[in-house]
Structure formats: C-alpha cells, structure tokens
Amino acid sequence: MPFDPTSLNPALDDVHHCPRCGAPDPQVDHPRSIRCGACGYLAYYNPKPVASAIPRTADGRIWLLKRGFDPGRGRWTFPGGFVDLGESVEDAAHRETREELDVAITLGPLVGIYSQPTDRVILIVYAARTDETPRTTPEATEVRAFAPDEVPWEDLAFWSTEQALRDLLDGPQGSTSPRRIA
Secondary structure (H helix, E strand, O other): OOOOOOOOOHHHOOOOEOOOOOOEOOEEEOOOEEEOOOOOOEEEOOOEEEEEEEEEOOOOOEEEEEEOOOOOOOOEEOOEEEOOOOOOHHHHHHHHHHHHHOOOOEEEEEEEEEOOOOOOEEEEEEEEEOOOOOOOEOOEEEEEEEOHHHOOHHHEOOHHHHHHHHHHHHOOOOOOOOOOOO
C-alpha cells in the first residue's frame, strides 16, 4: 500500500514484520496498535500532545505568527508544538513560544483542549502575556499583534487555531474584552 499522508498512523499502513524481532505478519489493529505473537512486542499509538500559548499584550492585542513550515505554511496561528518527553505541557508552551517568537511569556489560564477523531494531535492551549516584542524566526516568517476585531479569521492555519481564539475572546461570559492575565 502506498504511503497515505492523510492516514492517522502512516507507520502502520504497510507493516508486514514485527519491528522488534522481525517475525512476519504481526497483528495490526490499524491505526491503534501492533502486537507480535512471536516475541510479545506490543505498541499502542496515541495522539501526540501539542502545547500552545496565545500571547497577548498589556492592552489585549494578540500576537500571531505566519507559519514558516507545512502544515499551514504562510497562514496565521499562535506558537505551539509537541510536548517532549521529560517536560510538562506548561514547559512546552514556554519553550515553543521562545523558539517561535523569541519572547518569554507568563502563562495564564487554560483556554481549552482541542481534538478531532481525524487528527494526530491533542492541542492544549493557554492564554499568555508578554511584555516583549516578538521577532521573526524560521518558524514565524511574519509576526503581528492584532486587536480582537482585527484577527485574520479567513487566513488562520487550522480549525483549532480559530476555535481557541474564539474561546479566548468570547470567554465564559461571551465578552471580547481583554482578559487580565497574571
């Protein structure tokens, strides 16, 4: 079977041997797991956690970046990336913001957790504050602070980008006024 880039788990699309012992025809429960009857190898495949922060200025503007890489190259989003082994989700949100915008942030409350059955990731998004001015990086080819009524809704990178921004701006009371972040 040829590689399918839309597959939930391309690693299991064409498995014919156990990755540990090489025995033929392991049991594959696509896209969830692989089990080898010969050596007992068992591996489960789960969505990967992605930590994100939506940095805001003191006056409530939202810092967004244009992605430098696919997926979503050239479209607007907020910083985020995979949580590494050995770090917390909060640590990953700080690290990814530093890598992508070259600023330190103060994390605020959790905005939301976003997933769909067709996605390979679970997105965990925090509100954040920065008093620094972000810079472009290879991952962020353009950086801009948007007032809440200026967010480029039609040019956002992902469905989850839009949903998290709407959740941040609407908040539990339906207000678009800036939230105070510690």
